[in-house]
Structures are given as C-alpha cells and as structure tokens.
Amino acid sequence: MLTLESLSAHVGDFRIREISLEVRDREYFIIIGPTGAGKTVLLETIAGIHQPDAGRMLLDGTDITALEPRLRNIGMVYQDYMLFPHLTVEKNIAFGLRQKGIAVQERRAAVNETSRVLGISHLLGRYPETLSGGEQQRAALARALVMEPRVLLLDEPMSALDSGTRARISRELLAICKETQTTVIQITHHFEEVHALADRIAIMQDGMIVQSGTPSDVFLHPANVFAAEFLCIGNQIPGMAVPEGRLARVGTGGQSFYAVSDIAGPVIATLHPEDIIVSREPFVSSARNCLPGTVTELVPAGSTVRVILDAGFLLTAVLTRESCRDLALEQGSRVYATFKASAVHLIAAAHENQG
Amino acid sequence: MRRISLALTALIFCIISGTLLCLVLYSPLPVLLASLANPEIHFAIMLSLVTGIASTAICIAVAVPVAYALARYTFPGKRIATLVLTLPLTLPPLVAGIALLLFFGSTPWGKALESAGFAVIFTPLGIVVAQVFVNLPYMIRIMRSSFAAISPRYEHVAKTLGCTDTGAFLQVALPMARPGILAGTVITWSKAMGEFGAVLMLAGVTMMRTETLPIALYLNISTGDVDLAVAAATILIAISLAALCAVEYLDRDVHVV
Numbered sequence: 001m002l003t004l005e006s007l008s009a010h011v012g013d014f015r016i017r018e019i020s021l022e023v024r025d026r027e028y029f030i031i032i033g034p035t036g037a038g039k040t041v042l043l044e045t046i047a048g049i050h051q052p053d054a055g056r057m058l059l060d061g062t063d064i065t066a067l068e069p070r071l072r073n074i075g076m077v078y079q080d081y082m083l084f085p086h087l088t089v090e091k092n093i094a095f096g097l098r099q100k101g102i103a104v105q106e107r108r109a110a111v112n113e114t115s116r117v118l119g120i121s122h123l124l125g126r127y128p129e130t131l132s133g134g135e136q137q138r139a140a141l142a143r144a145l146v147m148e149p150r151v152l153l154l155d156e157p158m159s160a161l162d163s164g165t166r167a168r169i170s171r172e173l174l175a176i177c178k179e180t181q182t183t184v185i186q187i188t189h190h191f192e193e194v195h196a197l198a199d200r201i202a203i204m205q206d207g208m209i210v211q212s213g214t215p216s217d218v219f220l221h222p223a224n225v226f227a228a229e230f231l232c233i234g235n236q237i238p239g240m241a242v243p244e245g246r247l248a249r250v251g252t253g254g255q256s257f258y259a260v261s262d263i264a265g266p267v268i269a270t271l272h273p274e275d276i277i278v279s280r281e282p283f284v285s286s287a288r289n290c291l292p293g294t295v296t297e298l299v300p301a302g303s304t305v306r307v308i309l310d311a312g313f314l315l316t317a318v319l320t321r322e323s324c325r326d327l328a329l330e331q332g333s334r335v336y337a338t339f340k341a342s343a344v345h346l347i348a349a350a351h352e353n354q355g
Numbered sequence: 356m357r358r359i360s361l362a363l364t365a366l367i368f369c370i371i372s373g374t375l376l377c378l379v380l381y382s383p384l385p386v387l388l389a390s391l392a393n394p395e396i397h398f399a400i401m402l403s404l405v406t407g408i409a410s411t412a413i414c415i416a417v418a419v420p421v422a423y424a425l426a427r428y429t430f431p432g433k434r435i436a437t438l439v440l441t442l443p444l445t446l447p448p449l450v451a452g453i454a455l456l457l458f459f460g461s462t463p464w465g466k467a468l469e470s471a472g473f474a475v476i477f478t479p480l481g482i483v484v485a486q487v488f489v490n491l492p493y494m495i496r497i498m499r500s501s502f503a504a505i506s507p508r509y510e511h512v513a514k515t516l517g518c519t520d521t522g523a524f525l526q527v528a529l530p531m532a533r534p535g536i537l538a539g540t541v542i543t544w545s546k547a548m549g550e551f552g553a554v555l556m557l558a559g560v561t562m563m564r565t566e567t568l569p570i571a572l573y574l575n576i577s578t579g580d581v582d583l584a585v586a587a588a589t590i591l592i593a594i595s596l597a598a599l600c601a602v603e604y605l606d607r608d609v610h611v612v
Contacts, residue, residue: 044511047511047514047515048514048515049511049514049515068514068519069511069514069515070514070515070516070517070518070519070522072515074515075515075516076511076512076515078508078511078512080506080508082506082508082509082511082512084509084513084527084530084531085531086530086531086533095513095516095526096516096517099516099517099518099522100517143512143516144515144516147516147517
C-alpha cells in the first residue's frame with residue numbers, strides 16, 4: 001500500500017498541497033483534473049524525482065520520502081513515452097535490468113516474456129522512432145513492467161492515441177495490470193478511461209485533492225461545484241432545499257423539484273442530462289419530478305442532441321437525434337422534463353465558501 | 356523581386372568563390388605543392404593540429420558538464436554566470452589575448468603558475484590556452500542548446516529504472532546529445548585551427564616555435580613570401596570547407612547555434 005501524508009511539493013510554478021491518499025495493493029487508481037492541477041508533479045514526487053517540501057510517503061509502511069528514485073522500484077510511463085531514442089526496443093526494455101546488474105541470460109528471458117505479454121516481440125530489434133504511437137506505448141510499458149514495480153505511475157498514457165485505439169489499449173492495459181498484479185496510479189483527463197479502468201479515483205484541483213472514492217460515488221455525489229463541473233455533470237441548479245419527509249424540496253426560479261437528500265438550506269443541485277426524460281405530454285412514471293418547460297435551444301453533438309429547456313430555471317437534457325425528430329422538437333416547443341428524485345444530488349452551497 | 360534577389364545571390368556567390376579561388380590559384384600548382392612541402396609549413400600544420408586537438412579536447416571536457424549545469428539546474432546567479440561564460444563569444448579575440456597576457460604576465464597568480472612549470476607566455480602551451488579561452492563559449496553554447504532540447508523526463512525515467520544522477524547523465528543525456536557534441540567539436544576545432552588574435556597576443560609570433568597556420572600566413576606575408584602565405588591560406592580554406600560540410604551534415608539531426 002502506498003500512503004501519502006500531507007504531501008506538498010513544487011516545481012517551478014506547479015505545486016501540490018497537502019495531498020493525502022491511500023492507494024491499495026493491486027488497485028487501479030486514477031487521478032483526474034484539469035491541465036495545470038499539478039498531476040504530473042504529484043506523480044514525479046511519488047517517483048522521487050522531486051523532493052517534497054513537506055509531508056511523508058510510505059510504501060508498505062516504510063518511509064520512502066527521502067529515498068532515491070532508483071531504490072524505490074516505482075515505475076513511470078510518461079505521456080510521450082520517453083523511450084531512449086539511441087537504444088533499440090530490446091535495450092530500452094532491458095535498461096533497468098542492466099542497472100540492477102542482472103545477467104544477460106536472465107535479462108533476455110525477462111525481456112522476451114514481457115514483450116510477449118505486451119505483443120511487441122517482433123519489435124525488439126527496432127529503434128523507437130520507427131514505431132507507431134501504440135507500439136511506443138507498449139514498449140514504454142514493457143520497460144516499466146519488466147522491473148516488476150511495486151507501483152506503476154502512468155502520466156496520461158493514452159492521450160497521444162486516437163480515441164478508437166485508446167479504448168482498445170485501455171482494456172488491454174487493464175488486463176495486463178491485473179494479470180501482473182501491478183498497483184497503478186494513472187493521471188488522465190479522459191472520462192472514458194475513468195469508467196473503463198478505475199477502481200477508485202481522485203479529483204485534483206489547484207494542487208489539491210478535492211474528492212476521492214469509487215467512480216460511481218464521485219460521479220453520483222460530486223463533493224463541490226468544481227467536481228461536478230469537471231465531471232461534466234450537465235446541470236447545476238442553485239436553489240434552497242427544504243426537508244419534506246425523506247426527501248428535500250428544492251425551490252428555484254419559482255419552481256421546485258425533489259431530491260433524495262437530508263441537506264437543508266442553500267444548495268447546488270446536480271443532475272446528469274442523461275437522467276432527464278423529455279416528453280410532449282406529462283410522463284406517467286414513478287419519477288417524482290415532472291416539470292413543464294419550453295425548449296430554448298437544440299445543440300447537435302454527434303449522434304445526440306443537447307436540449308436546453310427553460311423550466312423556470314435552465315435544464316440540459318440529452319436526446320438521440322431520432323427521439324428529437326419523433327418529438328418534433330424545435331425552439332419554443334412546450335415539453336415536460338421528468339427525472340427521479342434519486343437522480344438529483346445536492347451539494348450544500350456553503351461548502352463552496354469554505355473550500 | 357525574384358529577379359533582383361536571385362541576381363544578387365548569384366553576384367555574392369561569385370564574389371566569395373571568385374576571391375577565394377584567386378587566392379588558391381595565385382601560385383602555379385608546382386609552386387603551391389613545393390610550398391606545401393616546405394618545412395615551415397609542415398611545422399605550422401603539425402603545431403596547428405596538435406594545439407587544435409588539445410584545445411578542442413579541453414573544451415569538450417569542460418563545456419559538457421558546464422553546459423549541462425546551465426541547461427538543467429537552477430542556481431543563484433545563473434543569468435550572470437551564463438552571460439560571463441559566453442561573453443568571449445562577442446569579445447574581439449585580440450582583447451581576450453591581451454587580458455590573458457596581462458593575467459599570466461603581471462599578476463601573482465600568473466607568476467605562480469609560471470614558476471610551477473605552467474609557462475604560457477610566448478610558448479606553444481600559450482597557444483592552447485588562448486584557443487581554449489576563445490573557443491570554450493562556442494562549445495558551451497552548442498552543448499547547452501543540445502541538452503536543453505532533450506526533455507529531462509528521459510533522465511527521470513532512467514532514474515526510476517535504477518540509474519543514479521550520474522548514470523542517467525552518462526547513459527541517457529550524453530548519448531542523446533551526441534549530434535551536438537560532434538557538431539560542437541567540429542566547429543571548435545576549425546575555429547582553433549584558425550585562431551589568430553588571441554594566440555598572437557599570448558603566444559607571440561615566433562617562427563618555428565609558436566607558428567600555427569594563421570601565424571605562418573601572417574609571418575610570411577609580412578616578409579613578402581607570398582607563396583608560403585598562400586599555401587597556409589589554402590590549407591585554412593580547406594579546413595573551413597570541410598568543417599562547414601561536416602556541420603551541415605550533422606545539423607540534419609540537431610540544430611545547433
């Protein structure tokens with residue numbers, strides 16, 4: 001288990017502040033955050049490249065804060081892979097084993113085994129510049145994995161790949177890490193990767209972790225408006241919550257709707273656009289909320305259309321192009337927006353001032 | 356515009372190549388060959404080669420770690436250090452030469468070095484010192500931009516794979532900087548072969564003692580022996596041409612200077 005205790009560090013203008021995290025063995029842990037949040041600084045500090053200004057790092061209970069990177073056995077794969085251009089793929093992968101003084105025979109066996117797992121055995125004699133992006137990534141992974149690192153750090157490893165390749169490589173990466181029982185900390189800003197890979201995630205903002213937990217926890221219950229916005233939860237509705245039985249009634253813009261929550265007072269209600277059903281007639285269902293509204297805008301986005309509704313406050317829903325056509329939606333159409341009380345998540349607005 | 360610029364290009368090409376060709380073709384070929392076989396020219400070639408190689412080797416040995424420090428580390432006074440380390444680039448070599456002469460000739464430190472056997476004034480050793488002083492900044496600049504162009508992340512990865520700081524430098528940064536080192540070596544060496552001003556001041560112009568190729572050119576033209584001067588000049592032109600071709604060739608990989 002890797003434990004970070006109030007870790008602070010800075011490199012130039014980038015800094016991380018008071019980071020506390022626990023990453024369990026064999027866990028796939030993803031850190032997401034916008035550019036400039038300090039994600040790479042955090043990974044490099046864990047790797048030992050930068051000395052922290054304050055705080056501690058423990059690996060399986062041993063304090064490694066002052067340990068040189070070469071003695072940590074923490075592997076690192078950067079976004080641009082950083083394969084040594086003057087060495088063949090084989091020598092790149094064997095690089096770490098050579099530093100350890102492992103005999104040629106053993107080295108060769110380990111390199112062959114790892115490149116077989118990653119499917120790059122046929123590339124061993126090539127130089128990195130002759131490889132495609134995906135091949136370079138595998139070679140870089142092989143170079144790190146052959147060391148059997150206790151923790152593998154991945155700095156946006158997919159960002160240089162096109163989205164089709166990314167999905168496929170994500171699956172393979174996950175399979176490889178599970179097979180080799182490697183603990184992984186990955187940073188990314190792609191949400192597909194979060195859902196496809198992560199056991200747990202942390203959201204980083206301005207050098208701090210604002211929330212961590214399982215992906216469904218974090219997506220369903222964003223800790224603050226930044227998290228909600230960053231996770232692209234489409235609707236954030238400020239309002240006033242009043243408890244009503246086991247629900248909370250949120251009043252805003254002369255309208256009100258229900259949420260499953262025991263929070264009272266000023267709140268930000270968050271609601272995924274996917275959770276809103278749009279219909280021409282009031283929709284009969286178990287959903288607690290059914291609000292009349294007017295379509296103010298239709299924004300096509302690929303195979304879907306984002307429907308902006310005025311229901312006393314602005315709501316964004318997502319429909320397929322087909323249902324949009326079936327409902328004959330256009331600007332000014334009178335519609336009903338239906339959503340479950342359990343789909344609404346309330347964030348106490350006071351948190352925003354403290355955070 | 357097209358016609359004017361092309362015509363001007365052609366004109367300048369003709370002026371440069373014409374002037375140099377006039378020089379090379381000044382002596383009839385047999386005379387040129389005889390001059391090249393002259394013992395004085397032989398001595399000058401050998402002395403230039405030896406001092407040029409020695410000063411270039413020293414420049415590499417010093418410039419590589421210094422350039423690495425300038426490219427990789429932050430330290431107090433880095434800006435002023437960079438400025439001073441590369442100042443001789445724009446300093447006239449004659450000024451560098453007189454500064455060296457005064458340092459070695461009239462300061463207690465210079466005198467101490469001389470009595471310790473490190474005599475540089477009017478000696479071949481002085482040639483090496485003058486060449487190093489003038490050429491080191493070029494090597495530092497070329498190496499600094501070479502190292503700066505290499506992402507430090509390569510070395511970070513090397514360290515996570517078991518390298519010490521020094522190991523990462525030797526096994527990753529240095530091999531990756533190879534094109535820069537080669538280009539810098541060629542430039543430094545060819546400049547050393549042609550260095551005149553600083554050498555003149557510190558090592559003097561003593562025939563068959565501190566007589567490098569440019570000094571031989573100068574000595575012979577002042578004594579009216581134009582054929583020998585032309586021979587020395589021809590060799591210097593050949594060296595310049597070869598160096599330029601080498602740098603152009605190496606520069607395909609890395610853009611120096």
